[in-house]
Amino acid sequence: xxxxxxxxxxxxxxxxxxxxxxxxxxxxxxxxxxxxxxxxxxxxxxxxxxxxxxxxxxxxxxxxxxxxxxxxxxxxxxxxxxxxxxxxxxxxxxxxxxxxxxxxxxxxxxxxxxxxxxxxxxxxxxxxxxxxxxxxxxxxxxxxxxxxxxxxxxxxxxxxxxxxxxxxxxxxxxxxxxxxxxxxxxxxxxxxxxxxxxxxxxxxxxxxxxxxxxxxxxxxxxxxxxxxxxxxxxxxxxxxxxxxxxxxxxxxxxxxxxxxxxxxxxxxxxxxxxxxxxxxxxxxxxxxxxxxxxxxxxxxxxxxxxxxxxxxxxxxxxxxxxxxxxxxxxxxxxxxxxxxxxxxxxxxxxxxxxxxxxxxxxxxxxxxxxxxxxxxxxxxxxxxxxxx
Ligand code: CAA
Numbered sequence: 443x444x445x446x447x448x449x450x451x452x453x454x455x456x457x458x459x460x461x462x463x464x465x466x467x468x469x470x471x472x473x474x475x476x477x478x479x480x481x482x483x484x485x486x487x488x489x490x491x492x493x494x495x496x497x498x499x500x501x502x503x504x505x506x507x508x509x510x511x512x513x514x515x516x517x518x519x520x521x522x523x524x525x526x527x528x529x530x531x532x533x534x535x536x537x538x539x540x541x542x543x544x545x546x547x548x549x550x551x552x553x554x555x556x557x558x559x560x561x562x563x564x565x566x567x568x569x570x571x572x573x574x575x576x577x578x579x580x581x582x583x584x585x586x587x588x589x590x591x592x593x594x595x596x597x598x599x600x601x602x603x604x605x606x607x608x609x610x611x612x613x614x615x616x617x618x619x620x621x622x623x624x625x626x627x628x629x630x631x632x633x634x635x636x637x638x639x640x641x642x643x644x645x646x647x648x649x650x651x652x653x654x655x656x657x658x659x660x661x662x663x664x665x666x667x668x669x670x671x672x673x674x675x676x677x678x679x680x681x682x683x684x685x686x687x688x689x690x691x692x693x694x695x696x697x698x699x700x701x702x703x704x705x706x707x708x709x710x711x712x713x714x715x716x717x718x719x720x721x722x723x724x725x726x727x728x729x730x731x732x733x734x735x736x737x738x739x740x741x742x743x744x745x746x747x748x749x750x751x752x753x754x755x756x757x758x759x760x761x762x763x764x765x766x767x768x769x770x771x772x773x774x775x776x777x778x779x780x781x782x783x784x785x786x787x788x789x790x791x792x793x794x795x796x797x798x799x800x801x802x803x804x805x806x807x808x809x810x811x812x813x814x815x816x817x818x819x820x821x822x823x824x825x826x827x828x829x830x
Pocket of ligand 1: 565
């Protein structure tokens with residue numbers, strides 16, 4: 443049976459997130475965007491009301507929310523501000539490899555840390571010369587007795603400047619390509635240096651940093667999954683987090699659509715509100731359809747995970763379509779506002795800047811198409827069950 447009806451609990455969760463976005467995020471979002479300051483007060487409140495770390499299992503102090511629940515929350519929060527939401531949700535990205543590959547002890551220690559008090563964790567995959575091409579990474583982890591020693595730099599790391607621990611991918615067999623990468627959970631210490639905070643076009647309230655590991659030592663027990671199996675762990679993580687990114691993109695698109703719709707009813711040109719002109723009506727109609735389809739694709743990709751099924755294809759469909767939609771709808775919203783849309787005083791200017799990153803992070807729209815093409819041409823992969 444196919445049924446898109448949310449349960450009463452899901453409706454309440456969505457309402458909680460919407461209320462928080464409306465009262466705690468929207469009123470401050472444009473201010474945080476201006477200076478690119480770290481919205482710690484918003485994070486404290488979000489942590490207190492239980493809108494952070496919703497993915498963490500009850501065994502480690504979290505609510506163990508489903509992937510669909512997570513998407514409902516992320517769309518609402520991102521409707522408020524996707525920059526703040528990127529930072530609010532980044533613990534989920536860092537935690538997924540721990541939940542998938544960590545021992546019971548490691549899960550208790552690191553996932554428990556996030557639910558005991560407000561703490562941040564970062565996912566360290568990308569490097570200056572290894573973005574889309576993950577296996578080109580140069581960070582090294584060398585085993586010495588019962589520990590690993592990590593050296594290398596990671597860039598574009600969300601919350602990197604504030605993280606209490608990191609999930610780090612490094613080469614343990616540099617000659618083996620993607621089969622020589624391992625994943626580790628690494629607590630912050632003095633050997634880990636934050637080199638640079640990026641000054642970004644959009645999502646300016648989220649922290650994005652370059653991090654260097656200088657002879658950073660971690661116990662061998664901090665290896666996530668098996669040695670040299672880190673690439674698959676990264677891919678399985680992205681399968682699990684791309685639905686949430688798609689939900690965030692849907693939130694941006696919905697916000698832009700709502701602003702454009704309201705404005706089109708107020709703005710009078712040629713003697714009537716511009717919403718009376720068919721040129722504007724068709725833009726509004728296209729926006730409405732794209733927001734609707736983004737949400738459907740997002741929910742579909744999340745529900746498959748909740749059913750324990752592999753969702754590689756569907757999560758790339760959702761991420762690709764919702765990200766491109768966010769950019770298209772935000773751009774069209776600026777068009778509906780006309781010259782005013784280009785002015786910072788009006789809300790859609792920020793949304794257009796924020797939307798751009800959705801087509802870039804967690805796999806560009808081109809990488810999503812690559813995954814879709816491979817999954818379509820080699821459907822065998824899609825039939826493999828989701829591991830864990
Ligand atoms: N699940 C499980 N295994 C998978 C998989 C999946 N979804 N996708 C691939 N694999 C496996 C393959 O089966 C293959 O296994 P074998 O070793 O047994 O052959 C192996 O992984 C290699 O797969 P590919 O040949 O497809 O690998 P590739 O080198 O061609 O790369 C890619 C594939 C899709 C391009 C991948 O590199 C990719 O997703 N790149 C984008 C990376 C990305 O999204 N980066 C964003 C970082 S996170 C971020 O943005 C941070 C932030 O803070 C917001």
